Amino acid sequence: MEGGIPRAVAEELDAADPLAAFRKRFVITDPELVYLDGNSLGRLPAATSDLLREVVEKGWGGGLVRSWQEWIDWGARLGDRLAAHVLGARPGEVVISDSTSVNLYKLAGAALDAARGRNTVLMDAEDFPTNRYVLQGLADQRGLRLRRLPSDLDGGLDLDVLRSALDRDVALVVLSLVSYRSGALLDMAKVNELARAAGARVLWDLSHAAGAVPVDLAAAGAELAVGCTYKYLNGGPGSPAFLYVRSDLHAVLRQPVWGWYGQREQFRMGPDYDPVPGIERFLVSTPPLLSLAAIDPALALVEEAGVDRIRTKGLLLGRLADDLAAAWLTPLGFRSASPGTPEQRGSHVSLHHPDAWRICQTLAGEAKVVCDYRVPDRLRIGLSPLYTRFTDVWDALARLREVTAGRTYASRPADLARVT
């Protein structure tokens, strides 16, 4: 079964893992299941259920409307914690609000409306669909030019392509720091520098990076970012997203959805929109409090572990996955769909195989390995370091090899996988 790398190697890595104890801080209902889809939906932290019960029963049930006195700034408080421990931003520059798509719309809209005279938006032609659609909508409504930069599906955007596209008409560049498909990791500081030199702003989508890869928005000169909290941050299904606006831009930008949570002296309910000077001007309205509350205990785990240590383990998990794939899977027709080394990626890795969909479905059945599928032929393997063991990676790839080699996967017609 081993063929190349014995399981003992993975066992030793687990024994030496300084983050190993964090796995017990998550709910694991089925110890046999290997879950390699934390890049879609992170696992449930063990503390979340009790916290939610308290918010529901004491906060809502007992405190009723009075609890809003406490709840009203949770989006800002969680934002400050994200800023300090995950994003490398300053207090008052990050807030939790709405969904990633709506936040992208708000910040891209704000940047475009402030960029009078420049009429081009650049995006990665292979970026996550909702990002592309949101930008298409904004460009359509405002009569702007949307340029889709050609990008290597398995390798990410070439910065020379970006450089040559950055002409004087470019108002905004929208990019994902980590590609949702290949996992390719961009050089944030370099991109920001190129754009700044060309007089354009950059809006980053950090969905597949936050909590997996060290991000230092301040040091990298980033101006705008959004991202989701339900992947490596384990905030729960559809937990609300974050947005970041560098503080010097608060006075310059005005987002298009003018809601009362952005209003100065909100409860005076004045006649005209008069947004606060701070990050809350990018809020719209009442947040979904239960989903918001679940971010708190999840974020506490990331804070305790530290993103640097999470990344260190992520790189080792990635290297093990690479080595096993080369030894076991390449001979079976798999081909890498990601940059070649873990340092060039976020915390997931993708593989091409003509039968990827059926293999993925079969793995999730008796083989008890959950990873995910992306059209047309990619398996995506998420290595969320807080709860993924080295032996999980070894076991999963062994089962993947077995299923593929034995061709025991189902031959039913292709359907489509769901959810990013």
Place this chain on the structure above:
Amino acid sequence: MEGGIPRAVAEELDAADPLAAFRKRFVITDPELVYLDGNSLGRLPAATSDLLREVVEKGWGGGLVRSWQEWIDWGARLGDRLAAHVLGARPGEVVISDSTSVNLYKLAGAALDAARGRNTVLMDAEDFPTNRYVLQGLADQRGLRLRRLPSDLDGGLDLDVLRSALDRDVALVVLSLVSYRSGALLDMAKVNELARAAGARVLWDLSHAAGAVPVDLAAAGAELAVGCTYKYLNGGPGSPAFLYVRSDLHAVLRQPVWGWYGQREQFRMGPDYDPVPGIERFLVSTPPLLSLAAIDPALALVEEAGVDRIRTKGLLLGRLADDLAAAWLTPLGFRSASPGTPEQRGSHVSLHHPDAWRICQTLAGEAKVVCDYRVPDRLRIGLSPLYTRFTDVWDALARLREVTAGRTYASRPADLARVT
């Protein structure tokens, strides 16, 4: 203590109340507290906590990303239930999504973008702040004219004012069916008819009506509506909102936030935005699932009770409140801030008093009556029929009389109340 209406009258009304048993279906942690703010945040249904635990522990903890197969259409399923039992709409015309403000932005934007050649938006100058701000933002971005119709703060919009404002330039009229402040209830069918005759569309905000007042969107000829689920529908703090678009308009309207939840064959992730033909084209992205899930058990209670019976009780509660206020409060300097009969209102009633803020704060303390305050001098009393007893109204107004007559309310400086 009685002075006018003996408590026995309220006790008899409770004894005869066909909905009396529903109170037991809610969590009541403090039996002495009279909660008259269900128009801001409805009480916690007793079934919600267990349902949430199941969604969190089994769905998220156990099912992990696989649970999205089940979750993905919850917004549409709940929308269909709302359509059938609360809104008088057809299947496929209502969906849960985002916040009320974001939904208002999407539908107002869609209507305005489809109304080429007409450049005026009409709104009630006294409408809820976020509605006014959202429309200001849309008008500003699109260079449209926003006309604020003068409206009686205590009585609502006069339809003659609307009629005379409906000229050939009006694209859209945005109105709340029930005023958040006075509770004034508009005639939806009449307004729709006036607007249709003038070639304009109407977008309704049903936040203070849904679950309290019978709404029949189809019969009233309504085209567009939004509303919240955390007031009389008891969906929990910040639970996501609903939106309604009449089916014949799905092909005509395109909302401005082009997200992947509106995309045809969402998981094919095609290059260009190509929205589905149905109501899901008005969705943007992944919903906050925990907050969404809490709507289910809450809606079940409204379905079981029936909005007609809820309204019947609401009218009786309103009449009792009116009678008690006339007998006890008018002599103490209170003055009605609402239309004079319950039939002209939603399920809340407002009163002016120069010391409203301090009285409201004192009531919430030792007197254990939670109602709310609106600038500058209004007490707002919410009568959510599913869990409010006639004796609650009697007790609350007796305590209100006592506090005001004895001037036992605090004299600390005015602050501002929070949350609608």
